[in-house]
Amino acid sequence: MSQTRGGNYKKRILAVDDTAIVLTRISNTLRDDYDVITVNSGVRALKYLEMEKPELILLDIKMAPMDGIETLRQIRAMENRADIPVIMLTGVEDKDVVMASAKLGVCDYILKPFQSEELLKRIHQVFNP
Template sequence: MGQIEDDILEGSRKRILAVDDTAIVLTRIADTLRNDYEVVTVNSGARALKYLSQERPDLILLDIQMPTKDGIETLREMRSRGFHDIPVIMLTGMESKSYVLESAKLGICDYILKPFSSEDLLSRIRRVLEPDQNKFGKDLEDFEKHCKEDGRR
């Protein structure tokens, strides 16, 4: 392909911002996703917020436990800056209900426990970014509606 076609192809791919303080995790995410998505990696919440001031990804993978500004603080600041429509999948190395509940209150669409498989990461991202490709999409919508209704009771 020529340069113009490459640019068009690159521009048409969905962009994912991966935020994690562990280089090996960022490398694994990038290696897993690079064939299907444009992947941008940063190693801190502060760098994620700086990136968001200049660019708008289609999805954010956000580690909960990071030094200085953890994932919850980063997500809270993102939401306060008006980034409500960017889907966020939290990454966590611990199964803490309090972190998951706090993340859910801030509007995450999913969370993934580390270590995760490449297949699990890809399927969860596709569920969010390509809902019409998801044969369970209608069931997921019904489930989300049910969860919202339960939350009002």
């Protein structure tokens, strides 16, 4: 974990999205308050999670070859990783996808394009319910 100027440790967030612009926006929005790790695929997210345990995952739904729902299924099956809070990010409003992610225990669902303030607010709500 990184330290803030006040000596407190920043919580680590794993951002998973196959669009570089979105990852850059997430990173720029969160970097002052959180330690942000970005990966551009579900496969890379799973590899990262084999070694590290972030405090939160921001997960895009529409990715190839492995979409966010399948990535989340595999995260939920991982030992010592199943309890990590996940916020789904998507540009698509699809009831089936919302239901599938709800069954897998996501804590929130943010539609893209998102406002930076809204993303920060939702993350804050996960860490400070």
